[in-house]
Amino acid sequence: MNHLLNWNVKPRFGALLFSTSLLLAAGCGRNDAGMDSRPGGATRNAPPAKGTIALSVLTLTNPFFKQIGDSMTEEARKHGYDVLVVSGEFDVAKQQNQVKDFIVKKAAAIVLTPCDSIAIGPAIKEANDAGIPVFTADIACLAPGVKVVTHVATDNFGGGKEAARAVIEALGDTGGRVAIIDHKPVESCILRVKGFKEAIESHNAARSGGKIEIVADLPGGGVKDGGFRAAEDLLQAHPDLAAIFAINDPSALGARAAMEKAGKAGQIVLVGFDGSPEGKAAVKAGKLYASPIQFPDRIGVGTVQAIMRHFKGEALPPETLIPTALYRQADADKDPTVK
DSSP states (O other), rough: OOOOOOOOOOOOOOOOOOOHHHHHHHHHOOTSSSEEEOSSSEEEEEOOOOOEEEEEEESSHHHHHHHHHHHHHHHHHTTTTTEEEETTTOOOHHHHHHHHHHHTTTTEEEEOOOTTTTTTHHHHHHHHHTTTOOEEESOOOOOTOOOOOOOEEEOHHHHHHHHHHHHHHHGGGOOOOEEEOOTSSSHHHHHHHHHHHHHHHHHTTTTTTSEEEEEEEOOTTTTTHHHHHHHHHHHHTTOOOOOEEEESSSHHHHHHHHHHHHOOOTTEEOOSBOOOOOHHHHTTTTSSSEEEEHHHHHHHHHHHHHHHHHTOOOOOOOOEEEOOOEEEHHHHTTTOOOO
């Protein structure tokens, strides 16, 4: 997840009125008079809503998912649709109830970044039975027997390989012992770790010395606190650790705090995943060696475009993957958005 995360390129309506609180949660930028009241913009008449796309993300505490919601909202507005954005906050039961609510409100389409790639299956089946098309963004559904129109996501497997490339680059000819902080319930994170491990195996197979040994793989929950606890355990069990790969930037930043507490911040290479604003700032400050960056705005826009194509009756591919880009300190130094 990343990125929990960079945490897997890798990458929906009838006219309805929702309560004011739901409209605020959706971040759709419209007031009760149907006017555009987004901060920083002039008040103007919004286009008439053709319907509502309902989106439930893994969490809104991670800026990555907020960017997906914001970009979907802006793109959908161009096509005359509203977007309702809610957050599952890592709780699949809560997300299942959100899907039930979407069905009751007769959303034109449902988009999910599942809190659990398998356990979300029954909720998607309910939407299937109700005739509402379901799409996934960033995190895929792995449950059997359900229909998802298409999946738009980061190329998480490729991003995991990029993370491994950063670790290999940082450790050089010395090699060393490496640990992973993961989040197994989420498909995108599974792919990141898979790509990372495969790239490390390929690296070792091509060398006689300076090999990299993966000594541990601990859950971090995709959040800072979980990353901190996982890193504390790793540092105690493996005092000679050379590097840590965390599946998203929040996990990596939690691990960094644990490394600083243990007095080992300068001894261990740390690679995250996402390219979140906080993650990029940490790369610039040298707290993270690198982070494969994702493009959540492209995921959001691509998902809405897929929905529009589906409404027109077009056949869509099972998935669309958006490549990552490895972000190092040299990139951060040239990035005007990072302070």
